[in-house]
Amino acid sequence: MKILLQFPEGLKEKALAYAKEEEAKGNEVFISASPTFGACDLALEEAKMIKVDKLVHFGHAEFHKVDFNVEYREFEVDADLGILDDSVEVLKDYKKIGLVTTIQHIHQLQYVKEFYEKNGKEVIVGRPYGFAKKPGQILGCDIGSAARIDKEVDAFVYFGGGMFHPLGALLNTKKPFLVVEPFTRKVEFIDRYREIYRKRRNGKIAVALSAKNFGIVVSTKNGQHNMNLAKLLKKKIEANGLNAAILTANTINFESLDNMREFDAFVNTACPRIAIDDIDRTRKPMLSANEVNEVLDMLSEQIVSK
Ligand code: SF4
Numbered sequence: 001m002k003i004l005l006q007f008p009e010g011l012k013e014k015a016l017a018y019a020k021e022e023e024a025k026g027n028e029v030f031i032s033a034s035p036t037f038g039a040c041d042l043a044l045e046e047a048k049m050i051k052v053d054k055l056v057h058f059g060h061a062e063f064h065k066v067d068f069n070v071e072y073r074e075f076e077v078d079a080d081l082g083i084l085d086d087s088v089e090v091l092k093d094y095k096k097i098g099l100v101t102t103i104q105h106i107h108q109l110q111y112v113k114e115f116y117e118k119n120g121k122e123v124i125v126g127r128p129y130g131f132a133k134k135p136g137q138i139l140g141c142d143i144g145s146a147a148r149i150d151k152e153v154d155a156f157v158y159f160g161g162g163m164f165h166p167l168g169a170l171l172n173t174k175k176p177f178l179v180v181e182p183f184t185r186k187v188e189f190i191d192r193y194r195e196i197y198r199k200r201r202n203g204k205i206a207v208a209l210s211a212k213n214f215g216i217v218v219s220t221k222n223g224q225h226n227m228n229l230a231k232l233l234k235k236k237i238e239a240n241g242l243n244a245a246i247l248t249a250n251t252i253n254f255e256s257l258d259n260m261r262e263f264d265a266f267v268n269t270a271c272p273r274i275a276i277d278d279i280d281r282t283r284k285p286m287l288s289a290n291e292v293n294e295v296l297d298m299l300s301e302q303i304v305s306k
């Protein structure tokens with residue numbers, strides 16, 4: 001069989017070893033060297049261009065159905081669970097804990113749950129909204145496992161690496177949020193970021209209020225493509241007497257956006273995290289669909305009150 005292997009950045013260092021394994025099974029093997037951000041970003045064009053029978057995507061669970069033969073190989077990471085001991089004291093004021101993690105540690109979630117239960121906590125594991133598939137799992141764009149149980153818990157615990165995943169859950173919940181990071185061995189509440197991100201968001205909305213020309217960014221990645229939303233937003237912006245154009249890209253290049261100097265603001269319809277995490281990467285404000293609607297509402301209110 002002819003196969004294309006695709007790895008997230010953290011697993012690319014193992015690409016050759018996996019390729020050799022597949023060759024030993026009699027497959028003809030190719031490795032995608034393109035960046036990938038998740039199962040929303042399958043190398044489908046490459047797979048079709050080089051005419052492989054199957055794309056093997058490592059490190060992520062299925063995101064949504066696609067019209068191609070894709071095998072998902074999740075990658076379990078056995079993180080050091082000893083770090084949990086350090087979190088018991090800081091959680092002493094909270095009885096009901098909502099537990100979330102990433103796909104790499106889902107297999108460790110039951111142990112983590114039982115650990116907190118043995119330490120006198122009631123532990124709730126929520127269900128994701130749709131893109132994520134497993135209870136307790138969060139993605140940067142699916143924090144349902146946390147948001148659904150926000151009202152029921154006293155605090156959240158995220159067990160896993162990095163800040164990308166817990167940040168999305170933090171911004172969509174209200175309860176104290178503890179990160180238990182087994183790789184850097186950090187145990188810390190990250191609630192202060194709610195206020196920091198609220199101010200950043202308000203800042204870009206204030207700048208966008210004087211924008212005349214909007215560039216609406218549409219990604220061609222399989223799980224991030226939303227042309228219908230972009231067309232809807234274009235109509236709405238133009239109905240308010242402003243200019244809008246739809247810009248297409250596979251991976252968004254912020255330098256290229258900066259080179260498009262006619263635009264005063266950009267609107268993101270791709271990965272929802274771009275308008276949150278990457279707002280400092282363009283000189284012009286990068287709004288989400290909700291934020292551009294807010295801007296248009298505020299402009300209408302200004303006209304009415306004049
Ligand atoms: S957060 Fe963005 S990059 Fe990650 S899975 Fe969702 S759409 Fe893809």
